[in-house]
Amino acid sequence: MSSGSRRGFLGTAVAALAGATIAPGIRLIDLAGARAPGEKASARVRWGMLIDTNRCATGCTDCVSACNKENGLQDTGRPKTDAQWIRKIDIKELKTGRQHSAPVMCQHCADPPCVDVCPTGASFKRADGIVLVDRHTCIGCRYCVMACPYKARSFVHENLSAQKPEVPRGKGCVEGCTLCVHKVDRGDGTTACAEACKAAGHEAILFGDINDPHSAISKRLRELPSRQLRADLGLDPGVRYSGV
Amino acid sequence: MLRFTGVFLLTLAAGLAFAADRVAKPVVVIEKPGRCVEDTALMRRDHMKLLVHQRDRTVREGVREKARSLSGCIDCHASAKTGSVLGAEGFCQSCHAYAGVQLDCFECHAAKPARAALGGAR
Amino acid sequence: MAAIAYRGLSAGAWRYFGPLLALGLLIAAGLAAFVYMETNGHFVTGMNNQIVWGVPHVFAVFLIVAASGALNVASVASVFGRTQYKPLAPLSALVSLALLAGGLAILAADLGRPDRLIVAMTHFNLKSIFALNMFLYSGFFAIVGAYLWFMMERRMNRYTGAAGLAAFIWRLVLTTGTGSIFGFLVAREAYDSALLGPAFVIYSFAYGTAMFLIALELAARWDGRPAELETATRLGRLLAIFVAASLYMTTVFHMTKIYMTRFHGVEAFLLVDGGMITAMYWIGQVGLGGVLPLVLLYAPRTAGTRSGVVAAAVLVVLGGLAQMYVTIIGAQAWPQQIFPGWQESSSFFDGEIHAYAPSVPEVFLALGGFALAAALVAVALKVLRLLPEPCTDSSSPPPTSPQARPR
Numbered sequence: 162m163s164s165g166s167r168r169g170f171l172g173t174a175v176a177a178l179a180g181a182t183i184a185p186g187i188r189l190i191d192l193a194g195a196r197a198p199g200e201k202a203s204a205r206v207r208w209g210m211l212i213d214t215n216r217c218a219t220g221c222t223d224c225v226s227a228c229n230k231e232n233g234l235q236d237t238g239r240p241k242t243d244a245q246w247i248r249k250i251d252i253k254e255l256k257t258g259r260q261h262s263a264p265v266m267c268q269h270c271a272d273p274p275c276v277d278v279c280p281t282g283a284s285f286k287r288a289d290g291i292v293l294v295d296r297h298t299c300i301g302c303r304y305c306v307m308a309c310p311y312k313a314r315s316f317v318h319e320n321l322s323a324q325k326p327e328v329p330r331g332k333g334c335v336e337g338c339t340l341c342v343h344k345v346d347r348g349d350g351t352t353a354c355a356e357a358c359k360a361a362g363h364e365a366i367l368f369g370d371i372n373d374p375h376s377a378i379s380k381r382l383r384e385l386p387s388r389q390l391r392a393d394l395g396l397d398p399g400v401r402y403s404g405v
Numbered sequence: 406m407l408r409f410t411g412v413f414l415l416t417l418a419a420g421l422a423f424a425a426d427r428v429a430k431p432v433v434v435i436e437k438p439g440r441c442v443e444d445t446a447l448m449r450r451d452h453m454k455l456l457v458h459q460r461d462r463t464v465r466e467g468v469r470e471k472a473r474s475l476s477g478c479i480d481c482h483a484s485a486k487t488g489s490v491l492g493a494e495g496f497c498q499s500c501h502a503y504a505g506v507q508l509d510c511f512e513c514h515a516a517k518p519a520r521a522a523l524g525g526a527r
Numbered sequence: 528m529a530a531i532a533y534r535g536l537s538a539g540a541w542r543y544f545g546p547l548l549a550l551g552l553l554i555a556a557g558l559a560a561f562v563y564m565e566t567n568g569h570f571v572t573g574m575n576n577q578i579v580w581g582v583p584h585v586f587a588v589f590l591i592v593a594a595s596g597a598l599n600v601a602s603v604a605s606v607f608g609r610t611q612y613k614p615l616a617p618l619s620a621l622v623s624l625a626l627l628a629g630g631l632a633i634l635a636a637d638l639g640r641p642d643r644l645i646v647a648m649t650h651f652n653l654k655s656i657f658a659l660n661m662f663l664y665s666g667f668f669a670i671v672g673a674y675l676w677f678m679m680e681r682r683m684n685r686y687t688g689a690a691g692l693a694a695f696i697w698r699l700v701l702t703t704g705t706g707s708i709f710g711f712l713v714a715r716e717a718y719d720s721a722l723l724g725p726a727f728v729i730y731s732f733a734y735g736t737a738m739f740l741i742a743l744e745l746a747a748r749w750d751g752r753p754a755e756l757e758t759a760t761r762l763g764r765l766l767a768i769f770v771a772a773s774l775y776m777t778t779v780f781h782m783t784k785i786y787m788t789r790f791h792g793v794e795a796f797l798l799v800d801g802g803m804i805t806a807m808y809w810i811g812q813v814g815l816g817g818v819l820p821l822v823l824l825y826a827p828r829t830a831g832t833r834s835g836v837v838a839a840a841v842l843v844v845l846g847g848l849a850q851m852y853v854t855i856i857g858a859q860a861w862p863q864q865i866f867p868g869w870q871e872s873s874s875f876f877d878g879e880i881h882a883y884a885p886s887v888p889e890v891f892l893a894l895g896g897f898a899l900a901a902a903l904v905a906v907a908l909k910v911l912r913l914l915p916e917p918c919t920d921s922s923s924p925p926p927t928s929p930q931a932r933p934r
Contacts, residue, residue, distance in 0.1 A: 202467035225874075241575035245875045252869040265865060265873075274714060280657035281650040287467060295464050296513055300647050301639015303579040304657055310714035312863050312875065315576050316639060319568035324515045326476055331513030332568045333639030346467050390865055394713055405866070 196346070207271075207290040208340055209371040209399035210355070211378050211387060212263060216365035216404075217358075219262040222249055224366060227357030228266075231341060233325035244315035244330075246338040247354055252405065261405045264354065264366065267292055267313040267338035268390060268398030275305035275314060284335075290399050291340045299334040306335060310391045311398075313337045340368075371399065431500040432493075436485050442472050452478075456510075475510060480518045491516040531614045532916035533679070536908040538749050543909060546749070550902040557895015560888035561636040569639065572889045577881035578859045583637040585851045586893035589734065590630030590900060591664075591705055592727055593847070595698040596735015596769075597623040597742075598671065600762070602698075605674075605691025614915030615743065615758065620675040620694075621907050622742045623735070624668060629900030631664060636892055656708050663701040670694045679913070702731045709854065716793040717858030722783065726776040730847065733769035736762060737843035744837050746908055756833055763836035767824040770843060774817045777850075793861045796880070797853065804857040807849045816846010856883050 196202070228234070228247045237243055247266040253259070269292045275284045276292065283299035286292050294305075294314075306314045314337045317330060324330050327343040341352035355366040369378030387403040389396075441448050443455070455473055462468040471477045482496040483489055490497040491511055501508040536543065564572060574581040600619035604612035612619075635641055651658045674690035677683040706727025712718040740762055747753050781798065784790040797804060820839035822829075829835030860881045865871060871878030908914060 196467070198469045198471065200468070237570075239570055240874065241577065241876070242570045244576070248873045248875040248877070250865065250871050250873040250875075250877050252866045252871050254869050256868070265877075274712075276652075277654050278657065278712075279652050280655045280661065281646055282652040283650075285465065287465070289467070293464070297460060297464065298643070298646050298650050299640065300643045302647075302657065303639070304655070304708075306576070306579045307859075308712055308714050310863060311865055312877065316569065316579060318570035318575070321513075324513065326479070326515040326517070326519040329513040329515070333565075334513070335639070342467070346469050391867075405869075 196348070198346075202287050202289040202291075202346075204288040205372060206288075206370045207372040207399060208345060209269065209290065209369070209378065209401065210340075210352070211367045211369075211381055211385070212400065212402050213365050213367070213385070214261045214263045214402060214404035216363045217249075217262050217264065218361075218363055218365075219251060219260070221262075221361060221363065223357040223361045224264050224354035225249060227353040228338070231325075231344075231353035232328045232339075233323070233330065235321075237319065239318075242316075242318035244317060244336060246313075246315070246336070263402060263405060265311060265313070265390070266354070266400070267309075267340070268311050268396070268400040269338075269340060271397035271399070273396065274308040274310065274394075278304045278308040280304065287342075289345075291342050291345070292337075293339055293342060294335055294337065296329060296331065296334045296336070301333040301335065303335060309337075310394055310396070428503060429493075429499070431503040433496065433500065434484065434494070435482075437481050441481075442477075475514055476519065479514075479516065483516075483518050488518070489516045533617065533912040534914055534916055535910065535912050536746065536750050536905075536914065538751065542749075543905075547902065547905050550898045550905065553891075553898035554895050554902060556891045557636070557893075557898065560891040560895065561641075563888050564637075564892065565641060571886060573883055573885040574889070577876055578856060578883040580855055580859065581883065582852075582885040582889050583633050583893045583896075585848060585855050586896055587630045587633035587637070588705065588855065589848055589851045590626045590633070590896060592702060592731045592851075593734035593738045593844075594623050594626035594630060594667075595702040595705075595728075596731035596733065597626055597739045598694060598698055599732060599736050599765070600739055601674070601678075601691060602695045603765075605688055606695045611758070611761070616691075617675060617678050617913040618743065618746065618908075619739055620671050620678070621911075621913055622739050622904055623698075624671055624675070625900040625903035625907070626735075626738060627664060627667060628903055629896040629898075632899050633893055633896035636895075637889075656704060656711060660701070660704045660708065663697070663704050667694075667697055667701055670697050679911070698731075699728055702728045709858070714863060715858050715861075716790055716864070717797065717854075717861055720780065720783065722776070722780050726780055729769070729772045729776045730850070733766065733773045733843055734847045736766045736769055737840040737847070740766065740836060740840040741844065742904060744833070744840075746904070746914065750914065753833065759833050759836045760831045763824050763831070763839065766836070766839060766843065767821060770817055770820050770824075770839075774813070777812070777817075789867070792864075796861050797857050801857065801860070801880075804853055804860060807857070808853045811849025812846050812853055814846075815842050816849060820846070859883075 225245075225247055229236075232246060234244055234246065247264050249262055250265050251260070251262050253261075269286075269290055271286075271290065273284070273286055273292045276286055278284075280302060281298045281300055283295045283297075284292070284305050285295060301316065303316055306316060314335050316335050317332050320332050321330055328339075330336060341349070341354075344352060350368070352366075352368050355368040358364060358366040367378050367381060369376040371378055371382065373379060381403075382401065385403045387401040388405075389398045389401055443451075448455075456475055456478075459468075459470070459473045460475070463474060471480075479490050484492065484495055487495065489495055492498060493502075495516070497508060497510075497516075569575075572581060598619055600612050601616040601623075603609045604616045604619075635644055638644070640646075647661065651661070653659065670690065671694050674687070674694045677687045677690045703724040706724040707721075709715075709718045710721055710723030740759065743759070743762075781794060785794050797808060799805060801808075820842045823835045823839040823842070824830055826835075829838070860883065862871070862876070862878050862880065865877065
């Protein structure tokens with residue numbers, strides 16, 4: 162695809178998506194991160210999320226339901242073996258009694274242990290920071306599940322049917338949050354959980370490009386104190402938490 | 406001795422021919438006539454190579470060109486009756502059954518186009 | 528040096544095929560369990576998203592660790608020049624290969640996608656300890672296979688020493704690799720220690736010597752002639768040293784953990800209030816697998832008796848399985864702390880001790896691997912001449928009519 166036609170496509174796509182919120186002087190491609198279908202994911206972008214636990218409501222599981230719906234995760238009635246790509250963890254500080262609720266999913270580390278341990282290279286990090294499982298080469302050894310400090314990986318324990326066309330899933334492979342990679346590649350510029358949280362009026366989950374200093378997430382990260390979960394491990398997760 | 410061998414071979418040949426008849430010929434229904442992404446001969450021989458190439462580009466690099474993607478194939482080749490490429494007369498399954506080649510894609514991938522799978526939503 | 532005469536197992540007909548049939552049935556049960564688990568998916572096992580590695584891995588890792596140690600006798604003969612062990616060196620190499628094959632078979636059968644084993648052999652992420660181990664395991668088969676051949680083929684005998692040394696070094700690396708599968712997992716508090724690599728090497732000495740002693744005793748009984756008592760008691764003394772060393776490594780491991788405040792929780796769980804896991808540790812690993820064998824091997828009444836040595840070996844194996852249970856299941860049962868210092872609860876069982884109850888199929892899968900290893904030894908002993916000709920205790924009368932196999 163020539164650069165001219167790519168620009169033409171991007172212009173339309175981004176204008177349609179971002180609409181009137183585009184600030185003047187900002188290059189469209191950096192704002193929405195949209196790519197043409199033939200363009201590779203780029204290392205200039207690093208997708209990430211900021212989760213503000215002060216805005217997250219205890220008891221609200223809209224992000225979880227939205228994720229399950231978007232990715233076709235079904236409840237089999239066997240919670241111990243059912244996959245969970247995102248879950249709400251209720252936490253209480255032992256010393257002070259301070260309570261919070263926070264969604265936890267794959268933290269999309271810059272140095273992911275799951276990628277280090279995967280014998281076949283099925284667990285991998287895409288150029289734009291999204292950590293994924295290539296189900297075509299996953300042999301189902303579950304070493305990544307052992308290695309993930311965030312309990313973010315699930316093993317598919319049974320035969321599946323009626324998968325979503327954009328989210329292939331199957332028995333015997335390991336899986337986890339894809340940061341809604343199909344939506345990202347489509348140029349949606351958001352994830353199902355972030356959308357649902359916004360629709361619920363909380364806006365506790367902010368998705369964006371943390372490499373782009375002008376993105377909304379980068380601005381918020383500059384303003385709010387935030388931290389990485391298990392920062393002691395030095396994995397540089399792409400998901401950050403504020404308020405806890 | 407020679408005669409016996411001849412009779413034996415004839416019987417064997419007849420048996421094989423009979424066996425071949427019992428395997429249903431693949432049902433190739435092209436419901437959306439027009440050009441595929443490559444020539445028919447090439448697609449018959451090498452569609453799996455194209456798919457594997459595109460699969461790695463899509464999964465690893467995020468390249469999602471519709472034309473050569475598995476979902477592109479399904480969109481075009483799904484049966485009008487069942488909405489699927491699987492089933493006895495499904496475009497993929499009938500041929501794979503005839504050729505005796507394992508069809509692994511649809512353990513994970515949806516066998517119906519996005520529209521049909523979502524029941525018209527979106 | 529006088530050439531050692533070797534011969535095949537002399538047990539004939541039913542005496543041979545009876546036990547082999549029993550092993551075959553166990554293998555068939557393991558295969559059935561494999562098919563059942565793979566067609567239904569792992570939800571039919573006791574494993575889940577909290578305990579992702581279960582009893583199959585306990586048995587598999589035990590066998591793989593024991594495989595390395597079963598080579599002890601051969602190494603002592605070839606590398607350390609103790610010629611009195613030389614007649615048993617081929618059996619040692621055989622048991623070693625069979626145990627590794629049994630362990631790897633369990634691991635492969637438990638994969639989510641065993642049909643993609645070829646992927647595992649063609650796609651390598653060299654930063655993965657698993658991928659490195661695949662080279663170490665296949666290299667082990669090649670080196671020990673060659674070693675065995677050099678021992679048995681007179682023309683190649685002069686290379687035995689070199690092959691023995693290569694096998695010895697290789698297996699030290701291999702077991703370090705096996706221990707490192709766990710040691711380098713920073714995500715699990717019960718691991719996260721470089722000590723696990725060397726510790727597994729020590730454990731392998733104990734497990735492997737015990738498994739070899741059991742194999743020797745069974746082969747000798749099956750052959751209708753007891754193994755040389757002197758060999759058994761000498762190996763018993765070796766086993767005692769390895770068992771003591773294992774207890775030492777385990778103690779050092781837990782002491783280093785206990786010294787670090789952040790590991791107090793997990794250590795209290797494993798050693799004090801972990802219920803089943805704690806019982807497995809103290810009663811199984813330490814009691815049955817450590818203290819009792821030492822008593823049997825040193826107490827005047829049992830030390831130096833064949834039954835004492837064999838009983839100690841059996842206990843070491845049981846203790847070793849308990850130890851792998853504590854190491855693999857116990858480590859997963861302890862919840863991962865995503866928010867250290869905070870109490871966690873969720874629909875995904877965060878902050879909870881995870882329970883595990885193995886299902887029947889996964890137990891049979893695990894036992895199938897043991898049976899496979901035993902059957903491989905049994906078949907090889909029959910078709911190859913690996914048993915030393917004078918296998919008798921010098922004090923007992925010579926065998927009446929050794930049925931030499933036709934050449």
